[in-house]
Amino acid sequence: MKWSQAFIPTLKETPSDAEVISHKLMLRAGLLRKRVSGVYTYLPLGLKIIDRVTDIIREQMNSLGSQEVLLPALQPAKLWKDSGRYEQIGKVMIHFVDRRGKEMVLGPTHEEVITDLVKNEINSYKQLPIILYQIQTKFRDEPRPRFGVLRSCEFIMKDAYSFDKDIDGLNKNYSKMHDAYHRIFERCGLKFIAVEADSGIMGGELSHEFMVLADSGEDLILYCQECGSAASQIKEDEAGRKCPRCSKRLSTKNAIEIGHIFKLGVKYSASLSATFLNEKGEAKPIIMGCYGIGVNRIMAAVIEQNHDKNGIIWPYLISPYQVTILAIDASYQPAVEYAALLYDRLHKENVDVLLDDRDERAGVKFKDADLIGIPLQIIIGGKTLQQGMVEIKFRRTGEVIKVRKEEALDKIREILKKEMVS
């Protein structure tokens, strides 16, 4: 993409209503804009990051043999009454009455809908196990939307559901999913911890939350600075608790929940009568697990953990572009031409590259490049090019190396080859 034709509206000033650093940088870097409180429009750069994250999620879900479906946002309220969650979930669920007088809701989650689907399609143990997932927009009427996309009213989730004939099967799927979550968050460049958690309104026997340690975030967790591993959701009476591994006093920190997995057992299959016939011909409720990831939250959490005073620092695998070329001497024709040549070459090799060809001062281009956070900057200036050189700047470290222009392409390939494998 050429920046002169791209819709990347960066901002010099931070909008006053952004509280946390990820929200401020998302607005300034032109990733999104607020529509109303808790509701956002994703601009091209922001949507590219969402796409990278969902690609990583799909790859891992598919590798488990999990199959993608798409469930509807519109759901009959009756289904929630049947499962017993209608009263429990309360005002956070958006309601309306349709023109046929039927009470409908907008799905804040999909346990009821998927259980009802599977109930009609699965009737024998021979059809189990099965894992279905979707990547879909969910709706919540949040009492207090805040922190940008961290607590919003319309957001993208990956939700997966496993269906098994016995507890052994559930345990296996839960463990496979747990491992896949580790791979997903690692590929997204996140430092995270998995903590045993309260199942809350979802129900079931056991759940784990995947938490990103960050200065922003709504959850407090206990974790061990020493060994990193021991952690749990904080409860009032746990202040001062010691690490069971190394006996150091546990620290508390605001954390962002990016994933939550649950052993649901028969909570939904029993209440909605989703049964199967086992080997003996007996009708039994299907054993379920459910597995959620907040896609938009990953984007925010990555920024919380990967930024400096100048802007975002995207990990290579989820960056909207891997390389940005800065043609900083618009008046020096050979520099303009060389930048265009390098852009074409990289583009043809399927490298995601952004060429800053705008009619702007070098200072503006440097500032914007640091702000939007593409990991590799190729700087083509008049003076260095006259010496036959170009500069490569690594966004994360700020390190700048000079390479001969004939060797630039090889050097970029070499860096990407190393960095694009996680």
Next chain:
Amino acid sequence: MKWSQAFIPTLKETPSDAEVISHKLMLRAGLLRKRVSGVYTYLPLGLKIIDRVTDIIREQMNSLGSQEVLLPALQPAKLWKDSGRYEQIGKVMIHFVDRRGKEMVLGPTHEEVITDLVKNEINSYKQLPIILYQIQTKFRDEPRPRFGVLRSCEFIMKDAYSFDKDIDGLNKNYSKMHDAYHRIFERCGLKFIAVEADSGIMGGELSHEFMVLADSGEDLILYCQECGSAASQIKEDEAGRKCPRCSKRLSTKNAIEIGHIFKLGVKYSASLSATFLNEKGEAKPIIMGCYGIGVNRIMAAVIEQNHDKNGIIWPYLISPYQVTILAIDASYQPAVEYAALLYDRLHKENVDVLLDDRDERAGVKFKDADLIGIPLQIIIGGKTLQQGMVEIKFRRTGEVIKVRKEEALDKIREILKKEMVS
């Protein structure tokens, strides 16, 4: 994918509430299931087709320099009052009051939201032209949902919006988009005609509808059986009209609208004050166009035009799988092994292949293969394999050819190489 592990719930009987052939076949082939009237769940096979269609759309939109964004479904009712469409659109728009007492709607279309976005980001002619698009779920409270996904309450649309400084620019973008629509629908394997149409509630000066001739569909159009080209939306007084090209009497037919493009002009930019400064420093309303495609409708329209008494016949480019391998002799081990080997080889070459390895009779496998409509069937039977041969069946024509098993892979490659280019 191996069918034994896949979620493809085919049906022998047609559900009684399906009226049109595309809806019947979508249910029978396990592409989707109804949630409530006008609201569907897409199962793995159905979602794959949606993905193929959106890939084709994205490819063509991006090739125009159009950039993808994602607008919210939740919209403030006030914006619709400001544009003057609130009363006009009426009950088809879903309303609710959020917990802060604000009246909200679910977007049935996005002219208001995108105009308001652009208004805040574009202020100079130097930033024009620009085309933005999204692929997103829209909501309508239909008075009478029917014909499966052809008239539904929750559906996926591609909507694009062009922004220009003058009418010349709009005309160019409209013409580029018109051509891109031709390429999109051709690649989807559709026979269609573009007809000049009434702009209706969208407003503006000129619009074209892209219509698929089919036995199902809600629109009547006039078209010329002789030269195919002359056509228009039918009006009461036009019965008996003659083709302006060849003077033959025009025929009428039920048609499915799959796309609609509009020269909006300044309808939205004027009412919502989306202006830019022109070369002389004067504030002018931005000139707009909008361009919609019904993604789910394409899927239905393709089935309407591509089926026989046994089931669907997918065009290669949007088929969920290009090849299906039928291992029809589960008791003959060499056939099972050869089928698995061929599956692995094709899978490694990134061919989308479905192996029917279920413990089912040959008759069931043949019937299901024809029903789900994968264009190329590779039949591995005991007797033919003992003669060193396998059978290749072309779903569209029913033609079966025998090839030596050593040559099967080359033959499949050759067919796909030819068919996967449109």
